[in-house]
Amino acid sequence: MIEVEDLACRFGDFEAVKGISFRVAPGEIFAFLGPNGAGKTTTIKMLTTLLRPTRGRIRIDGLDPTAEPHEVRRRFGIVFQDPSLDSMLTAMENLELHAALYSVPRAVRRGRIEQLLRQFELWDKRDQLTMTFSGGMKRRLEIVRGFLHTPRVLFLDEPTLGLDPQSRLQLWNHVRAVNQQEGITVFLTTHYMDEAEKVAQRIAIVDHGRIVALGTLAELKAQTQTESLEAAFLQLTGTAVRDEAASSADAMRQMMKAWRR
Amino acid sequence: MNAIYILWLRSLKHFVRSKAQIVSSIGQPLLYLLALGFGLGPVFQRAGQGNYIQFIAPGVITMTVLFSSMFSGIGLIWDRQFGFLKETLVAPVPRVAVMLGRTLGGATVALLQGLLVLLLSLLVGFRPASLATLPEAVLYMTLIAIVFCALGTALGSRLQNMQAFPMVSSFVMMPMYFLSGALYPLAGLPAAMKVVTAANPLTYGVDGVRGALIGSWHFGSGIDLLVLVGVGALFVGLGAWSFARIQL
Secondary structure, three states: OEEEEEEEEEEOOEEEEEEEEEEEOOOOEEEEEOOOOOOHHHHHHHHOOOOOOOEEEEEEOOEOOOOOHHHHHOOEEEEOOOOOOOOOOEHHHHHHHHHHHOOOOHHHHHHHHHHHHHHOOOHHHOOOEHHHOOHHHHHHHHHHHHOOOOOOEEEEEOOOOOOOHHHHHHHHHHHHHHHHHHOOEEEEEOOOHHHHHHHOOEEEEEEOOEEEEEEOHHHHHHHHOOOOHHHHHHHHHOOOOOOOOHHHHHHHHHHHHHHHO | OHHHHHHHHHHHHHHHHOHHHHHHHHHHHHHHHHHHHHHOHHHHHHOOOOOHHHHHHHHHHHHHHHHHHHHHHHOHHHHHHHOHHHHHHOOOOOHHHHHHHHHHHHHHHHHHHHHHHHHHHHHHOOOOOOHHHHHHHHHHHHHHHHHHHHHHHHHHHHOOOOOHHHHHHHHHHHHHHHOOOOOOOOOOOOHHHHHHHHHOHHHHHHHHHHHHHHOOOOOOHHHHHHHHHHHHHHHHHHHHHHHHOOOO
16 A cells, blocks of 8 residues: 655755655554654655655555655545644634545535544534644544545554543544554554554654664564563664754754854 | 635635734724825825825725735745644645635635725725726725735745745835835836836736726726736746645
8 A cells, every 4th residue: 555665855964764665555554663853754744745755666555646646645644743723713614624625525524523523522622713722632633633534544643642541542443443444554653652562563663764673563572582662662773862853953053053153 | 616615715714713913904004094195195285196095095905905915825834834734735635726725715805904994994085986996996906916815825835934924025015015106106207116116016906996996097907907917827827836836
């Protein structure tokens, strides 16, 4: 369903992704893990037509996102890592806008919105502007929105960031359900190793823009001779804390330059 | 089609919900009307040009439409910064449709603000020559709104952050306004000013609105319409092209 070969992306003199290759089979749940700044979000941006790769080849359901972005967009859904709601619209209006953009048929629209809003406990807040929502509520609404249409591939970029355990449980149960019932392929990133352990069939670990390990949970544990994904992850990527992103690293460099003057 | 409509509707909802924006969008035109209208009125009269309020009101209405359109086009940066832009960019909708929905929405809001200022100018003493030509004035206001929303979108697609905003304001919007004939008659200008004002698309918008409202034309409706439609097509094309190339 997803094929990536030698994919790379460069911003100025910083190479965020340095030639990665992997395949995700149809109906698979695939976890893409790595420390901050490893290149996870950049990879997702390239897979979802938001960013042009510097080199490499991508196929989503057999289609090239750079050549046929529109066809590719019809095949995936995404929950972004950072906020993407319209704060001047109500929860319901955000969902209706999404449903219109994704041509969710009117007949199923109302029912599905209500079911998902109830499941993620936002039904009572549906007519409030999202600017009044707490961080957790916004997150839940983004997740509800991501599940509103049924794509072939679902990208989840750190979907559980800032969610309480109850909502996380709901989310992963729902992900498993749509994966099993509708055969949706799932590509996810998370910093919570237990989540990847529970839901993912295969796991890739990325660091400094490269894939450092790829396999099932059992394979990763065997490869690193560790007892848990967390231990395997730390062994593969080290214990040093990373810069959040290229931009903040650049900002630091600029500041250093300014200081020297 | 559905996407264009829903994004257009979004702009209107934003407008209706931001009371502060409505109030502040009226403040500046009102200041121009009162301070310039009454301040320069006696000089204008003595120069034998007639009532300055009559002359400047169409210019201030045009200014309102210009500022509102440009801001909504550049407002793209807001959506980029607060993340909503992503949601529309990954949607299975042609980017042209997204751009058109935004542009038409922004243009509608700009037109509403222009009409609001037209009403205000009536309170200050502006009297259109006839009500029959009001639809013609609205047509010109609509064209101006589309032209500058599209230009704003073209600029907003290339700008990364809010810091660029004042730059656009002082190097694009203000010069266009001051070099358009909104505040002074075009007849009898020095040669250089003639060239600059004639090269400014807003000049034809001002002329159209003023012609329609008080019956005094500089270029005439044929030329005004031709220029606005032509520049409009060009800017909408440019805006759509720039918007389609946005990367995040």
